[in-house]
Amino acid sequence: MSRRQGKRRDPRGHWILVALAAVLTGGALFLNGYVHNVVGETHAAEADTGDSPDIDRVRAGGPVVNMSGTRPQSLHVARRTVALTFDDGPDPKWTPQVLDVLRKHGATATFFVVGAHVAENPDLTRRIVAQGNEIGDHTYTHADVTTTPGWRTRLELSLTQKALAGTAGIHTRLVRMPYSSSPGAVGDHQFAAMRLLSGEGYLVAFTDLDSKDWSRPGVDRIVKAATPKRGAGAVIMFHDAGGDRSQTVAGLDRLLTALDKDGYTATTLTRAVGLPSAHTAASTSDQVLGKALVAAQRASSAFTGSLSWVLAAAGVLTLIRLALFVGLAWAHARKARRMRRDRMAGRRRGAAPRWEAPPAVTVIVPAYNEEAGIEATIRSLVTTDYPGPLEILVVDDGSTDRTAEIAVSLGLPGVRVIRQPNGGKPSALNTGIAWAAHDILIMVDGDTVFEPSTIRNLVQPLADPAVGAVSGNTKVGNRRGLIGRWQHIEYVIGFNLDRRAFDLLGCMATVPGAIGAFRRSALTSVGGLSLDTLAEDTDLTMAICRAGWKVVYEEHARAWTEAPSSLGQLWRQRYRWCYGTLQAMWKHRGAVLERGSFGRRCLGYLTLFQLVLPLMAPVVDIMAVYSLAVADPLPVVAVWAGFVAAQSLAGWYALRLDNEPVSGLWVLPLQQFVYRQLMYLVVIQSVATAVLGVRLRWHTVRREGTFNPAPVLNDAMSKR
Structure with missing residues (x-):
């Protein structure tokens, strides 16, 4: 879908329904609290005296x-x-x-x-x-x-x-x-x-x-x-x-x-x-x-009771997810350490396959109005320590700024710039695939930079002929502000911790557009990238998995990306991601009935934890505020503190696995008051958009040039 397409406005009428639902929910809770004498509660007054x-x-x-009458009259x-x-x-x-x-x-x-x-x-x-x-x-x-x-x-x-x-x-x-x-x-x-x-x-x-x-x-x-x-x-x-x-x-x-x-x-x-x-x-x-x-x-009583069950279910699902994914991440880390030890010791039995010689690699950079960061991206690719042949294709997708001019003016060896009319990111990537001279392809966004060892680490898992794609480890580069720190925590805990579990379970949902390596034959087997969804990376990953290829995660292949720097920009990005994921889930719903466990595991997880649980989240906040207002606040505070503590422990472990300083966890409790609400409102908006049958337009995010000049990149990586 072209970034310039989508003249229809996003649906707004459903927010009236959301507001009406909030009013009705508040009214139901107030009525239920009133009839049970917890709103406006009264108790027996002290005995009083009087003489008249x-x-x-x-x-x-x-x-x-x-x-x-004028005087009291009594009856016996x-x-x-x-x-x-x-x-x-x-x-x-x-x-x-x-x-x-x-x-x-x-x-x-x-x-x-x-x-x-x-x-x-x-x-x-x-x-x-x-x-x-x-x-x-x-x-x-x-x-x-x-x-x-x-x-x-x-x-x-x-x-x-x-x-x-x-x-x-x-x-x-x-x-x-x-x-x-x-x-x-x-x-x-x-x-x-x-x-x-x-x-x-x-x-x-x-x-x-x-x-x-x-x-x-x-x-x-x-x-x-x-x-x-x-x-x-x-x-x-x-x-x-x-x-x-x-x-x-x-x-x-x-x-x-x-x-x-x-x-x-x-x-x-x-x-x-x-x-x-x-x-x-x-x-x-x-x-x-x-x-x-x-x-x-009676309706308010039944509704309040149902909310209590939803609250309990949301709490149980959250704890199950934390425990399950921390456990799977621990198992993944042990497996990765064992494989590294085997490679270092030169063992052949059980060790991961290795290339006899570094394969030739083509890096494709789709770029649309990326003049703020395209130079840092290209320079980071050129300064790689990868020993094999390397080709870098910058596909300018009809940019209206100086993206193409900057890429050409650098004059760096091995870099080619291809220009095409605006057709959307999938179209730009397909163009790059068609022009690529090699069979190992790496895709990287135009606002992302690689570490020198990234390409070498990213390509290594493809030595296994069964592996069709490799997901890298995405890092937030602009993490100095509160919004940036929130996203940094989310990337480490919510994305990379999940990918370790998906790797172990064989049900990788997304190879991120910021960093991913692919075998050309895997891309050919699914017909390349599709324009059907706004989450082309998720759509492509699901298609590759359904075609029988393995998709794995390489934690040492790190890419630094520029995250949105304002709540408005964050909303636009996550709205597109969420809506596109819903499109991909619907497109690949048939995977649930196919042989193998990918569809049931992947789509089951996404449905339960990326759709149902966020839709339950407003109930958690509503019931928490209600309980604080009408009951003893200590149990509510204690439960909230318990969940934050559990999330903090999971976050501490995830940060340790990624060799990140754990000092960044101080922002985690604050996430519960703004960031979390923004994320579940994005899901509500996306679901409403999908249900109403509106095709969402492409939402671009303004780039700040986080990694220009180059020393900013070095500073970001040194403070991991």
């Missing part, structure tokens, strides 16, 4: 209080009558058992429900009502209404009513404040909250007898605490949620058995005090809104 005639009137009155339960009440449900495990016990004894009760639990258990809510029981409001998230502002209290009550409307088609006029007990404990704060609740049309319920089942004191104590004295009526408080309620269920059964013998009636709270039912029919609009609320809450 009205407070004294409430304290001396009964457990049901009406404060809609009739004699030999109990109003069994259950707080904090419904719970899918314990509430059905409570209902079974009530039905067994022909009793009914009042359930003060938490709205969020109603939304989670709609069928159970309907069963409560269907069995003749009564429902009261216990707020939506079990919030302490004595400490919440008025708007929050009204919101808690309203949401619960909506949940009841959406599940059971009812509203309720009863409310019990979380963390409340008997009327005698009312203070200033509770009294103020009661005023607000009464203003919303509620009767406020307290209790006469607290079973204290929440503390699980034992069945005997629960029954004793809940048993009325001398035939008195009572409102009795139990809990059907919030923990192990097996003692509650057993105690309820024993209590009802005893009360039956004493002639007690167990009924709802409103019947016990002689009032009409607390239930009223919900309007159609409220039922619709309630169903929407229930659906939203």
